[in-house]
Amino acid sequence: MSPPPDGSSAAIVVALVGNPNTGKSTLFSALAGIPTRIGNYPGVTVEEKVGRFTHRGQAIDLIDLPGTYSLVPKSPDEQVAVDVLRGQFPGVPTPDCVVVVADATNLERNLYLATQALDLGLPTVIALTLSDVAAEKGITIDAEELGRRLSCPVIRLVAPRRSGIESLGDAVLAVMKSPRLPPQGLDTHLAAVDGRHEPAAREAIARYAWIEELLAGVVHRQPPAHRPLGERIDDLLTNRIWGTLVFAATMLAMFSSIFWLATPLMDGISAGMDAVTGWVEGLLPEGAIRSLVVDGVLAGVGGVVVFVPQIAMLFLFVAVLEGCGYLSRAAFLMDRLLCGVGLGGKSFIPLLSSFACAIPGIMAARTIENPRDRLLTILVAPLMSCSARLPVYLLLCGAFVPNVAVGVSWLRLPAVVLAGMYAVGVVTAALVALVLSQTIFRGPPQPFVMELPGWRWPRWEVVLERVREAVWSFLQNAGTLIVAVSIVVWALASYPHNDSVIDADVAAHREVLTARLAGLSTDDPDQTDVAEELASLDTDTGLAAARRGAAQRQSLLGQMGKLVEPLVRPLGWDWRLGCAAIASFPAREVVLGTLAVIYNLGDIDPGDEEGGTALVRRLRAATWDGTNRKVFTLPVALSIMVFFALCAQCASTLVVIGRETNSWLWPVVTFTYMTVLAWLAAFATYQIGTWLGG
Amino acid sequence: MSLEQVAIGSVARVADVSGSDSTSLRLLEMGLTPGVNVRVVGTAPLGGPLELELRGYRLSIRRHEAARVAIAK
Numbered sequence: 001m002s003p004p005p006d007g008s009s010a011a012i013v014v015a016l017v018g019n020p021n022t023g024k025s026t027l028f029s030a031l032a033g034i035p036t037r038i039g040n041y042p043g044v045t046v047e048e049k050v051g052r053f054t055h056r057g058q059a060i061d062l063i064d065l066p067g068t069y070s071l072v073p074k075s076p077d078e079q080v081a082v083d084v085l086r087g088q089f090p091g092v093p094t095p096d097c098v099v100v101v102a103d104a105t106n107l108e109r110n111l112y113l114a115t116q117a118l119d120l121g122l123p124t125v126i127a128l129t130l131s132d133v134a135a136e137k138g139i140t141i142d143a144e145e146l147g148r149r150l151s152c153p154v155i156r157l158v159a160p161r162r163s164g165i166e167s168l169g170d171a172v173l174a175v176m177k178s179p180r181l182p183p184q185g186l187d188t189h190l191a192a193v194d195g196r197h198e199p200a201a202r203e204a205i206a207r208y209a210w211i212e213e214l215l216a217g218v219v220h221r222q223p224p225a226h227r228p229l230g231e232r233i234d235d236l237l238t239n240r241i242w243g244t245l246v247f248a249a250t251m252l253a254m255f256s257s258i259f260w261l262a263t264p265l266m267d268g269i270s271a272g273m274d275a276v277t278g279w280v281e282g283l284l285p286e287g288a289i290r291s292l293v294v295d296g297v298l299a300g301v302g303g304v305v306v307f308v309p310q311i312a313m314l315f316l317f318v319a320v321l322e323g324c325g326y327l328s329r330a331a332f333l334m335d336r337l338l339c340g341v342g343l344g345g346k347s348f349i350p351l352l353s354s355f356a357c358a359i360p361g362i363m364a365a366r367t368i369e370n371p372r373d374r375l376l377t378i379l380v381a382p383l384m385s386c387s388a389r390l391p392v393y394l395l396l397c398g399a400f401v402p403n404v405a406v407g408v409s410w411l412r413l414p415a416v417v418l419a420g421m422y423a424v425g426v427v428t429a430a431l432v433a434l435v436l437s438q439t440i441f442r443g444p445p446q447p448f449v450m451e452l453p454g455w456r457w458p459r460w461e462v463v464l465e466r467v468r469e470a471v472w473s474f475l476q477n478a479g480t481l482i483v484a485v486s487i488v489v490w491a492l493a494s495y496p497h498n499d500s501v502i503d504a505d506v507a508a509h510r511e512v513l514t515a516r517l518a519g520l521s522t523d524d525p526d527q528t529d530v531a532e533e534l535a536s537l538d539t540d541t542g543l544a545a546a547r548r549g550a551a552q553r554q555s556l557l558g559q560m561g562k563l564v565e566p567l568v569r570p571l572g573w574d575w576r577l578g579c580a581a582i583a584s585f586p587a588r589e590v591v592l593g594t595l596a597v598i599y600n601l602g603d604i605d606p607g608d609e610e611g612g613t614a615l616v617r618r619l620r621a622a623t624w625d626g627t628n629r630k631v632f633t634l635p636v637a638l639s640i641m642v643f644f645a646l647c648a649q650c651a652s653t654l655v656v657i658g659r660e661t662n663s664w665l666w667p668v669v670t671f672t673y674m675t676v677l678a679w680l681a682a683f684a685t686y687q688i689g690t691w692l693g694g
Numbered sequence: 695m696s697l698e699q700v701a702i703g704s705v706a707r708v709a710d711v712s713g714s715d716s717t718s719l720r721l722l723e724m725g726l727t728p729g730v731n732v733r734v735v736g737t738a739p740l741g742g743p744l745e746l747e748l749r750g751y752r753l754s755i756r757r758h759e760a761a762r763v764a765i766a767k
Contacts, residue, residue: 069723072719074719074720105750106749106750106751108750108751109725109749109750109751112723112725139750198714201714201718201719201722204719204723204727205722205727208722208725208730209727238735238736238745240739244739332738332743332745332754333738333739333742334742335738335742335743335754335756336738336739336740336741336742336743337740339742339756345743447717447720447721447759448754448756448759449720449721449724449753449754449755449759450743450753450754450755451724451751451754452745452752452753452754453751453752454751454752
């Protein structure tokens, strides 16, 4: 931890520790407000959260440590918590005081960590959270007596109402002034434990025996007159039938909200960006600067901001589910399904969200505590067919898959192929996860021992903070880099730019079309298309579109497309398709727009009806250079779809993987393995398709 | 007999947790120590994890982890 921002050494450092799901984040917000710093601890992907506040004139730096059940670490998160508490984390000062958050509804288990923390010998205060929920359940706690037995202040809190926050601050200052001796008690119980156990197991058994003794006469349970609402909700959620239905409904609502509810917001952002683009276009003279600003910078900014609604929407859902304790239950219900492929129940929500967009999905993997499961989930999430792939599937299925019935009359082949594309992604993700978990991620099995917190109402300030934090970290960390990538790709697609080469290209193209038209009989369906394209070269817009296509073909990007032609030939692709695939590296949805440019249609929108039809007609008529052999056949269309189902053509996803894993190794690994798999699968599809068809 | 075989809805008393790796330590740390009473609340579909109630809270563990927890007769 760096010294306090104002350079004073007077601030005391207080570490906040506690079990997961104890209301630690709520307490952090209540004490320190919005964190002054959020980031990762150096070298690990464990979140570091620091806040600053003043209590009775004393500046206090609050460090929020990762939630942990024990100070015998079993994961990197817990290791960080333990190292910081012991003053062994490089660059982080030893805390002056420890505040242990303990859930009053579940004191017995929470005291396990609390007593371990007391044993460290640092000045310690125990903060009892959720006392109101405990009271509803008929649990009363004699905090003063507990404090006396533990020789440490025990403060009862209802954090959002600020009651107890003042006394907590006072208690921190008081224990700092007059340190107390850590409680004794574990040793006597250790002696009573069977000697055949390992030392750590003996400590665990003895500690619980000690806690039972500590709590005798301190915690009183009285069945409440009315069963609290939370318990009745719990009964519903744990019911075999109702629980599953509620789960399915919740997941459906979450998924459709990021898929459909975010769409109007995203359209609004796109419209806003279009307006800004139009305004800038009016301000700047046509030329390289305008092209840089419009096609490089503004396109990049638009490409960043457009993800914000989905991220905000998903994190709103995740934070609410987390806040009511339902996130763990979702993981519990889905664990078996994902366990089979080497993942865990907590991977479910990130993977499900990735069907809308991998970026919020990968960010939602933050809720997975186990670092191995988290990394595996991040690596396979981009294989889920996101909404950006849908237009590609729809256009190609509609244009090149024969609309025939499969078995029954209502089941049409294009729909089956479309469903197949989704299946390809899911099956590949399952196989990749399985193989990786058995090979490079092989290790001692991580215990899946998860608390199922009871139902509680989410705290809106925690929910909003989570959403704000997710959106902000995306804009700040990933956004700038995505804009940079967009500018680089713009430069690759714009330079070199040589007008005489473009003129020659257009003239050559005119000759090709003329020659082809002469060879076509009038009843050939291509005849009209070719004649139309030839005629369009004499119109201003048609000529501009052809010049635009020629400019892209002679750019570095276009040359790269030609360079990779030997690589894409086995997939049944010509160099134009290779170009389009390379040019769609920033985002796979631009592949249709790129195809339109390459096939001399200019900047049309393939998403609307008119643009889509024009593109399909041009693609249908396309032939291999110098021949009358069609480029787009059914096997080629399938091979393109399979390639786009599995490839990593989304720079934003790769940037987010880099940011979330805190390493540039993983985006490189993701890009490599996905591209190799996409190529192999597209190759197999084309070859098998051609063999079956021929 | 292990915790995995306990009927849903019934209460059992833990006798021992076998093994000496991090999983068995975590089970002990979560309160599954010898002598504690555990109620098996339910299971997730498709042979998924067990939901347990002990020491006033609910815990979920996978079946092969539950198999490590021996139950007193």
